[in-house]
Amino acid sequence: MKGELDDPNQPEYRTAIVQAKIVLLLLVVGIQLFLLTVTVDRLLAGETGEIAGLALASAISFVIGLGIWRVRA
Amino acid sequence: MNSEPGHVKDFPFQRAADGLVTRREYLKLLALTSFGLFLGNLGVAAAALFRREKPEPRIMVASVRDVPEGRSLNFDYPTADDPAILVHLPGGRFVAYSQKCTHLACAVYLDRKTGRLHCPCHDGFFDVETGQVLAGPPPRPLPGIELSVESGDIYALREKKA
Numbered sequence A: 001m002k003g004e005l006d007d008p009n010q011p012e013y014r015t016a017i018v019q020a021k022i023v024l025l026l027l028v029v030g031i032q033l034f035l036l037t038v039t040v041d042r043l044l045a046g047e048t049g050e051i052a053g054l055a056l057a058s059a060i061s062f063v064i065g066l067g068i069w070r071v072r073a
Numbered sequence B: 001m002n003s004e005p006g007h008v009k010d011f012p013f014q015r016a017a018d019g020l021v022t023r024r025e026y027l028k029l030l031a032l033t034s035f036g037l038f039l040g041n042l043g044v045a046a047a048a049l050f051r052r053e054k055p056e057p058r059i060m061v062a063s064v065r066d067v068p069e070g071r072s073l074n075f076d077y078p079t080a081d082d083p084a085i086l087v088h089l090p091g092g093r094f095v096a097y098s099q100k101c102t103h104l105a106c107a108v109y110l111d112r113k114t115g116r117l118h119c120p121c122h123d124g125f126f127d128v129e130t131g132q133v134l135a136g137p138p139p140r141p142l143p144g145i146e147l148s149v150e151s152g153d154i155y156a157l158r159e160k161k162a
């Protein structure tokens, strides 16, 4: 039906938002997984200089993920 | 006669009782995973921060005449649990590395035929002059050890920083 996704009270609209949230959160989790592997690699290599930055990037990703999760659908 | 296949009897599965995961629950799970990964990253950062510096003892490894040119000698540095390898390069220079392969920590040895350091576990090769990876799965160069030669004796001074 025309315009059905424009109405926030339509179930289709809300389903679309929840699906978008899932995709975005999956992306965030993927990025964090990558960051964690790089961090562990750096630790094992004894190159500890970048580790604080990587942990910060993971924290920012988490906050973004939290925001995505809490957005009302 | 019971027509139910054996595995159904052994592992009964109640479809109705098996809770469906809703999209919202899945979202919650993802958010929790994200939190867990953040904690993991924080843990690694904390481990890096509080990692104790390894000791850097100055120890005598060998006499120059003990290791002829083109030969190697195994020793331990900086502790007795850290195997290392000393190599007398053609031309007279000495180099030393941790003997633990950076892939899965097998011991590397000097392959005198090729003049390279070889890890036999998965065929990793390292440049004997620099410790750089030449071939195989090792992800990083071999950590080097700083040496000094004083009145015919070779001393290990410290691990080279990456």
Ligand code: FES
Pocket (backbone or CB within 6 Å): B101, B102, B103, B104, B105, B106, B119, B120, B121, B122, B123, B124, B136, B137, B138
């Ligand atoms: S442990 Fe050395 S190549 Fe795998």
